[in-house]
Amino acid sequence: xxxxxxxxxxxxxxxxxxxxxxxxRSLTMPTQIPEGIWTIEAEVEDRAFIxxxxxxxxxxxxxxVFNELDFNTNRLEASTVFRVPKGGCTIYWExxxxxxxxxxxxxxxx
Numbered sequence: 001x002x003x004x005x006x007x008x009x010x011x012x013x014x015x016x017x018x019x020x021x022x023x024x025r026s027l028t029m030p031t032q033i034p035e036g037i038w039t040i041e042a043e044v045e046d047r048a049f050i051x052x053x054x055x056x057x058x059x060x061x062x063x064x065v066f067n068e069l070d071f072n073t074n075r076l077e078a079s080t081v082f083r084v085p086k087g088g089c090t091i092y093w094e095x096x097x098x099x100x101x102x103x104x105x106x107x108x109x110x
Contacts, residue, residue, distance in 0.1 A: 010029050010030060011031070011032050012028070012029050012030070012031045012032070013031075013032050014031050014033040014034070014038075014106050015106075015108075016106070016108040017105070017106070018105070018106045019103055019104070019105050019106075020093060020103070020104050021101065021102065021103040022095065022101070022102060023101045023102070024095075024098060024099055024100070025095055025096055025097075025098065026094070026095045027054070027092050027093075027095075028092055028093040028094075029092075030056060030090055030091070030092055031090070031091050031092075031093065032089075032090050033060075033084050033089055033090075033091060033106070034084065035084045035085060035086050035087060035088050036083075036084055036108055036109070036110055037081060037082075037083050037084075037108075037110050038081070038082045038083075038084060038107065038108055038109060039079055039080070039081055039082075039106070039107040039109055040065060040066075040079065040080055040081075040104055040105070040106055041077070041078070041105045041107070042066055042068075042076065042077070042078045042079070042102065042103070042105075043075075043076075043077055043102070043103045043105075044068070044075065044076040044078075044100070044101075044102040044103075045074070045075055045100040045101045045102065046074070046075075046098045046099055046100040046101075046102070047069065047070050047071060047073055047074055047075075048068065048070075048076075048097045048098060049066055049068045049076055049078070049095065049097065049102060050064060050066060050067050050068075050095065050096040050097045050098070051064065051065045051066040051093060051094070051095055051104065052064045052065065052093075052094045053065060053082075053089075053091045053092075053093060053094075054091060054093070054094050055089055055091050056089075056090045056091065056092065057089060057090040058084070058085065058087055058088055058089030058090060058091075059085045059087070059089070060082075060084055060085065060091060061083070065080055065082060066080065069097075081109070
């Protein structure tokens with residue numbers, strides 16, 4: 001059974017400029033992202049990176065955000081636009097196909 005108080009205390013609120021970093025395959029702490037249009041930028045010390053939102057609450061898109069592979073590099077940089085509908089969403093960000101360090105940065109477009 002989920003302890004609601006512990007869950008709320010563990011939420012990371014995404015603001016303009018928020019950064020989440022990790023290493024290898026990971027599932028982040030739950031993040032609360034407000035409605036709006038966001039740019040998500042990834043810096044990855046690897047040649048492959050997959051980022052997928054695992055939506056807990058809200059009506060956010062569950063499709064893969066990044067699915068990057070470049071055999072000619074050991075470092076990836078990528079960005080995309082992520083739309084969050086009215087009411088926002090609570091998301092676990094899941095990374096796959098990565099062995100080294102990664103960082104994702106959120107910037108609010110509007």
